[in-house]
Amino acid sequence: MKNYLVSYIFSNIADMLEIKGENFFKIRAYRKAARAISNLPEDVEALVETSSLAGIEGIGKALEEKIKEIVNTGTCEYYERLKEEVPAALVEMLKVPGLGAKKIRTIYERLNITTIEELEQAAKQHRLRGLPGIGVKTEQGILKGIAMLKGTMGKMLLPTAIFLAEEIISMLKSHPAVEKVEVAGDLRRRQDLIEELEIVVSSKVPEEAIAGLLSYPRIKEVRERNNDTLKVLLDLGIEANFHVVEPETFWPSVHFLTGNEEHRKKLQEIARGKGYDLRRDCIVQKENGEILYPESEEKIYEMLGMPYIIPELREDRGEIEAGMAGRLPRSIEIGDIKGDLHVHSNWSDGMNTIEEIALRARDRGYEYIAITDHSKSLKIARGLDEERLFEQIELIKKLNEKIEGIRILCGIEVDILSNDLLDFDDDVLERLDIVIASIHSGFNQDREKLTRRVLNAIYNPYVNVIAHPTGRILTKREPYDIDIDAVLEAAAETNTVLEINSTPDRLDLNDRLARKAKEKGVKIVINTDAHELEGLNDMKYGVWVARRAWLEKEDVINTRALPHLMEMLRQKRK
């Protein structure tokens, strides 16, 4: 499956062209193609073989040729040439908020700065201010941006981590020296950002298993190698650690490497109290020195006198105490979700028709789907004005008569404007089944102003949901400065629901805030915010956040059957 590689190279090309100041539409073509390839349900290699790339919208002759080249050789000449021309760190600088291609070019040309470290030094020494278009504030903003970037550098979003882990696992499963293989670490606990991949492999012939691992084509550099471990750097700049263990030590090892460390330490304390020593690869009965190899993680928890704790909860946030007391949550599952309440169609910036979305939702087994396009102020997203919204409502009525087995709800993602108002008046919002409100502008306003904007939306009787409530974009943008406690209190008071947005780089609310919301009595909705059909598959990411947040089915409104859901939505208006 080379879809990821093609998409990675194309978006890199787009970044480099941007730095070079190339034609905007050419850059957009590469970005669009990168997205199209990464969203393909089928394998790009198969499409190359059957010469069916031309059927994909946004892929013309030139890009088709490049895709073929990448599939066959792992790269393309154009990309390699660009890499020689544009220093890699300049591309990295695009990730610094407030720093765009023009300013990067100026900094490069005037000061010959080619690394993030040099950029940071120059900013600290006040050498950036004074360059054309850069003053004190921009310089300070760059320093702040670098600090954020450093915190997430080398970390990957869940889809990347999962893609790589699945690729590795499927390769290893067919290797004769490998018995079992399982992912551990942060990824198994479904953290929002993953620093390193931890893969546990069981084998009776570890040297052969290691040799098999070394044939993984993505390995760029071997950083550490001994009899049973291999630490490598992969071609996407990501570190992976392989742990080869004896078959009987497999599950204790998976448990140990899943962590997290605090969870493990606390379990160790409990184990000691029960006469056990919890080791990296086994459990030792201290009294007689007997070595035990539990055959599953369930057995490990059972020996310690508690029910199984799912990896998502293993953070030492009270799960062990809850387990001992028999008060662990009955964690929500993906199968509990009965519909998606935040989806964009091609009426605004989505890719698909409402009918296509409804049919796909039905295929997923949903009972309902809400179409929530952007409102008029969000011009770039072709936000709907009143007239188009009313037309959309009429269309949805007709589609509901035509399509069996799924109910389409009329909704809107109404902008919370910079001036505190909503983008539509109440008499418009009143006509909708569901109203989602969110901020798309003025992120840098002060805490008081931002909080007031959200509170105004919450106190509006027609606003059911606040979407992506903190506005963070993982690896790109910090959450905006908002008094989240005030937001939670107002939401609880008014029966306003807060969203866990499942887009992998949002995951907003995050696990901690979603748990806090539950504790305050705020209901949650898990939505994808999908802009294309494949985006509906992102629901799992939001469910993982909810599981990490200790949420149960009852805490989440889109686990309800349609009549109950509608009743909950209408409750706000009373």
Add this chain to the structure above:
DNA sequence: GCTGTTATCAGCCCGGCGCTCTAGCGCCG
């Protein structure tokens, strides 16, 4: 770069905000 179209080319997503050479540019959603 692609698409639609048939011309070997035109059109392709806009507009607010914040910053800086304070009128216009760059960044962003």
